[in-house]
Amino acid sequence: MKFVALVSGGKDSFYSIQECVRNGHELVACAHLSPRKQNDEEDEESYMYQTAASECIPTLVEECLGVPLVLRECVGRSKNTSLVYDHDIEQSEEIEDEVEDLYELLLDVKRKFPEVKGISSGAILSTYQRTRIESVCGRLGLTSLGYLWRIGQQQTILECMLKDGIDAVLVKVTSPPGLMPRKHLNKSLGSLYYGGVFTRLKEKFDFHVCGEGGEYETLVLDCTLFKKRLVLTDTEIVEGFDGVGILKVIKCEAVVKDDGEIWSKEGPKLPQRIRETHDESEIEMMYNEILTDDGEIVDEKEMVPIEFKYLPQVKVMQGGLSSISEIVSQYIPKESDVTPSDDVEADLAVLEAKNIFQILRKTLETIQWTDEVQVGCAATPKDVVFVHLYLSNISHFAKINKYYSEFFGSILPPSRSCVSVGKIGARRVMMDCMVQRGSGEYMRILPDANVDKITCLSKVNSKFIVEHKKNPHHKLRENLHVQSISHYAPICVGPYSQANTLRSSLHFLAGQIGLNPGSMTLVDGGWSKQLLQSWRNAASVLDSLDGSSLEHIIGCVIYIGSDIFNQNIFQQCEELCEKAISCNGGITAGLVDEIQSGQGNEDYGGFEDYETYKAVMADQNIDVEQESTKSSPEISPYLMVAIPQMPVGAKSEVELICATRKAFGCLEMKKSLSWECCPPKFSASYVNNAKINWDSGYDGLQYENRETFLGQNDLVSVESTVRSIGNGCAAVALSSATSTSNGKSFLLHTDSILLEMLDSLVSLLEGSTGLGKFDTLNLKLFYIGEEGDDGSFLRSNLNAAVGCVWNSKPYSRKRHQMPAVSLVPVTAMKMCPCNSSGEQVLSMQLIATDLVHMESEMWIHHRA
Template sequence: MKFVALLSGGKDSIHSTLLSIQNGHELICCAHLAPSIDNYDDDYESYMYQTAGSEVLRLQVEECIGVPLYIRHLCGSSRNTSLNYTSDNTDDEETADADEVEDLYHLLQEVLQSHPEINAVSSGAILSTYQRTRIENVCSRLQLTSLAYLWRMGSQSHVLDSILQEQYNENDAKMEAVLVRVACPPGLTTRHLGASLRTLRDSGVLSALHEKWGMHVAGEGGEYETIVWDCALFKLGKLVLEETEVVSDGNENGVGVLKIVKCHVEKKQWIDGEGGLKGNGMSNSNGSHSSLDLEVTSRVQESRCSSRTSCGGHSTNTASQSGLILKSLQGTPNIRVMKGGLCHVSALLSPTSTRASSASEEAQCAVDEFLAILETLHQILHRLSASSKPQNDILFVHLYLSQIAHFAKINEHYRQYFGMHLPPSRSCVGLGSDMLPGGRRVMLDCVLQIGSGEYLRVDCNSCDGVADGKMSKFVRDALKNKQHALRKTLHVQSISSWAPVCIGPYSQANVLRSSLVFLAGMIGLVPSSMKLIQSTSDDVADWEMQLYQSWRNAASVLDGLEDRGGQLKDCLGGLVYFSFDAIKTVAERSVFDEASSANKSEISLRMLWSTAETICHKAVADNGGIQMGSVDGTAISSELDSNLYDENGLLYGGYEDEETWREIVGASEPSTAAESTSSVPLLMVCLAELPMNAQAEVELVCASRRAATCLEVYNGAIVTSPIMPNNANDELTSDRDTLWDTGYDCLASRTKVGNEAPRVHINCITRCIGIGCACISTITAGIDLESSDSTNLDVDDVLSRMVDSAIDCTTTGNEAAQFNIQHVLNVRLYYVAAALSRGKTAKDNPIRVDVVDDGTMLRARLHSILASKSMKQHDETVMNEAGNYVPSTSIPASTVVPVVGMHFSTGSCDNSTHQLTTFLAMQVAFVDAIRMETEMWIRSNRKYST
């Protein structure tokens, strides 16, 4: 991309410019916001911009770098100081024009008039969400891409070392800078003005101030500002400061500024050919492997080595296929409303579906279906909320498409509906043609918290309007609660080295009530290039690399959350997607003998599951290679158990010993099971396509680190229960004569099973946080087959027992179950809807997919069973937005998802159960958000004011 660099003249903005060039972007010009003319000689205070040293910017850019510079004097000030800036959330037009953010907007408008080819902006934001979100707001309004390669780049010392030591060519100058502003009393004083930044680092001055006072050694907290006089970007010359003057308030420990009275440029023996800097020998995008490629390849290889010496998790194997095909659509969307306003809307499908005769017509039909779904969704949302924009309450969206090729057109309408400001997180996958009921192309479900959209868009530091009744009850109550946030959204739209950018209308993560984290689906993109990661070794496939990188990206996003971030081992529900291309890759890279080639598709799937399992548990165990808290400086450096620290990072919560801490504040005892990171249960499914031709994607619901510190995250026992015929002569039959094919190379036969009927096993494991707070149960149903390849099953009985197992598994010890059907937010059922088969000749693809079931019957049966079980519970009431108690929507929301294959890894070393052929998998989410919020408040360390 061609970009304009926002330069202050300091180390951060210039280093970000260098990194942008290194990543293949072309520098066209630079832009700078200088102090207003009236305040030019004073120390201009700005929340957004560095103005110290502005007097040398023109020499820096035009004579040292050799590109045009555009300067605008600041007219506004920091008027709108809310964390999430929008141009329309100010009180009036006069205030908006008076905000210094609007000065940036007008400056970039001027740049674009002279350089319409520019499509990106670089900036030096490191940790300031305040600064980054404002730059992203302006970029979004001007349809520009934000480049922020320093964003969460690493720890304070790592960032500073990277800035001072980076060289792109042997002859390039390292960065040299001097301090031009200090505001860190005591510590950096006016006598440090003009001092070399490199000298201050090498002499240990900065590290000593960090140890003593907690000063940010990279100056991110505004402790100091710099002017760069030489670096690799200065190809034409370097600055020479001839005369300077210290401007201060007379107090040596006060704020001071170094005014540069006279300077000149000392020319270098280097001349750039044409305008614009593109690479200049700095780019590493020449086909060589990056350090990230090498690191991830190494970690994947390590996972293989460790899998040879450690026990694998108990796993159930690939699923069977249904022989019943129905094309009619029955039923309506499922809507679940819980206490506290948490809702789930599931199974949104278009009422009608039409056939298309061309690819363009097919895409338009998908758009038409999506618009019909949005219309239905909007009607539902308006019944749930009185907000003018109820879609702002949605915090997570599942978007299922028949073909990923439809995504681009659908995304245009998705963006219009949800907007670009604080949107929900999203997971999007391609299921394959004819996999949805009646040949439909789009299915959607979503999680929402009533009132959370309005909550995000008000200043939570002020309670103005809480008492006047203008806000909904949910928002008023949430603003009064200073312990927890109703919702927080992490939406980074800048390209960086941290995690994949969310340029589209979705956020990296949404956090509900400071406790539950809903992560967007993560694929194996390299954040700095936004391209899929590639293997550096012949024995590691690209899909393996993408899988580990997906976990790494998820870990980076968790680490970027507020309240000490998060980590992968706090995952409550893990779902790993694989595309059909991953199976093909396994088949192509494997050698089959004559006996096994007939079952190539099944063997390939089993090989995929086996390798994926080791990679996933390796990634969880080492948190994707990301050290939690290292960027923010909150990483625990002690060798003691991390569970001995509270949510604020204090050992024993600040008490003298562990026993006193647990006795006084009721801190949970760490459990052995919880400490085993490999115990995170994972459901893996294979389907047709993933975004950007990815071969792996990870979708997680996690406990926030704050919640996991207060409340224990643990696994329930693995429960396995067989379903046997009434007697040895009975058959496992169904009145509906539903057939499930358990093989891969043919459709279901109608062979009746005689006296040796196979046993059906229900396997279940639940991962919980706290007691009665939240958990996700993963349940599978599988058949133990020795010779027969198909059987008739009573699907109602199997589904019923799966739901019962989910509830039974929430027990702790000898106590009753923590949850019942009324606590179920949603049920997601996965079934194999297509048969995998080998090609007839060697020229055919090694594996192909034959769709055999669109799941219409399963949807109806699951809804009926959930309704029946819900009727057995006493009706409860929930509070609506008006504050009145009304009967709850008592049936849990449910979604039925067709896949090509599935695999369940409990993470346990117990292999005593039979190896099963799985034909159904279910994930059930239990949530009592109010109880979780209360338990966190009770168990966290609190300061009482008098």
């Protein structure tokens, strides 16, 4: 695409241009916000923009780079200092936030260059800067290009810059980390790095080698894209009383460069050059070995006012966590309800989706959060943390997205998994969601706000939010929403977020597919390469949250395309998943942020380094390298399901729930497994090689001999497994019913099997996690679906079974007892681990948690 580059004059913005061009984009112009004219008394810093050496920008862009420059003076100030910028927040003062200057600048860019579609920036680790650029781009319909975002460790990025021809000098330094104005200003970046200055400062002061902590700012004098070189002919060093020093450029000029090597955009992109620049870790090498394996298998009318006819199921936990399941339209629209078009089915799906959003809004407004009736504590769409969207056809989402975006908004949206499961009966759309009361407003409160004087909320909600805002140890909710195209992980522009984190305890990740982040296209090599890339993308997201890794998974669902499914694919998928998890998708957790393991020398058996540890152990006849291969991370249980479609034609998708790095570091993670055969009961379905007839039951099934019927109860086995963290904190349990009939037709005792699966899950939960059935947030039943089957028979049996196990009257849906239940049709499934051989016909996923207790446990054990 054609793009305009935001430039500050520094190394990052110009290196970003180079990487954009390398990725096939065309530079049209540059844009720059110059600092406002200040009085002598003023010395206010911008949180957003580099101001040093701004006077050189016209020469640098128009003469050296040879493209037009769009210039605007920055008159605003850093007012909204929250990590995420929301332009809808009212501006109480006459002076606007400085981000609005960027909006006006890019609006001017669009007027002058209407063909421009993208905006590049040099953000490496600054979430503050990235989210503001993304906010402005979103308002103007532009794509943010951020190819440097979390691409690698700072030292490696800097080495790549220098090797790729970035010649820059320091134009601003801050004294506390050790850079001195008169000693280091106007010195070349290369001489300071290769001379060891940055390395010594890093060891002594935890200095950010790329200057991401504000240690220094640079001015690029030359790079491979320049037609001329910038020469500073007259400069002056200005020192502040606080140790900050600035190189004031009085005069500069562009001079013709000597003939040299012509830069070519062809060649390896930055991720590959990053890998070539530093030694690959063991994890990365293992991942690259996996990638070499082939792994392929051969073979607009409005709906009428709402009348609740099919109520969604709601479970409310203490602390304001809630699950709302099986939200469907109260009406099934007909073709006569829409204007004739090329895609009537999509238009009908839109009508259902709009009705679903109305139902969800009404449900959020009426949830009773406590046993006492409280007025004014309603939730809003901003409080939704995660959305499961199930469609009859994935192509329908293109039209639904307009209303989805209007409902949830583009600022701090929920994470999402959107897949096609075919028609659920006659319905085209179904939605489940997770809600944390008050979390939307919680995240939108500015850091410097006086929380005791919050007046924008109801009194009840204000008290709830203030209580959590004052908690110095944990955050009620955090959000990761990266919209810039980069090499880090695929963008989320739906809108949906890569992840949402609750109470600093659990990460809920959006479904990850096998997109190449830099190009936003599916990787080559078929479903297996897509699956590995999905794991890599998930690992990148976890790493950017808090240095978490795939070792922290407590719940996982893997989707595989039905069109590639055969009897061998789950086995191959299982092998690929275990390899990817064991090497963390090829990502070294904590590397980019330089997060220490927190274990100190314990990583080396208490010795100061690996070589000493290895030598000492060798004296005791212990091969530490061989021992390390035996201690790979324990693989979390997961469920694989085959479904008709995923976004953009993907053949695989990974959906994760993970413990935070902080939780994993202080609470025990464990898993348990159980196995049972089902005893006989009465309700039945007919199973044969071709399909499962769920709609038979008491009066629809014909069989000749009752004795034969009862004698076949040993043809189904039930296995369950649970992964938990902490005692009474959080767990995800899975259960599967496997047919061991070896392809023979038989009768399936449905209510018996569902009861056995639930009993098994609850027994595991209560026996090994410290949680009980009343801590269950939601329960999903995956079943082999047939065209037109809406799961009514199974739903009826499941509701009865849940009511029985939860000691409640069937169908009463008592809020404090029953989990929120939903049914999801799939074409095939397999739980891992599973000892039974045969075809799995039913699977359950149960999520149980007490996040308030988990928050307390983390505080106690972390301090201990």
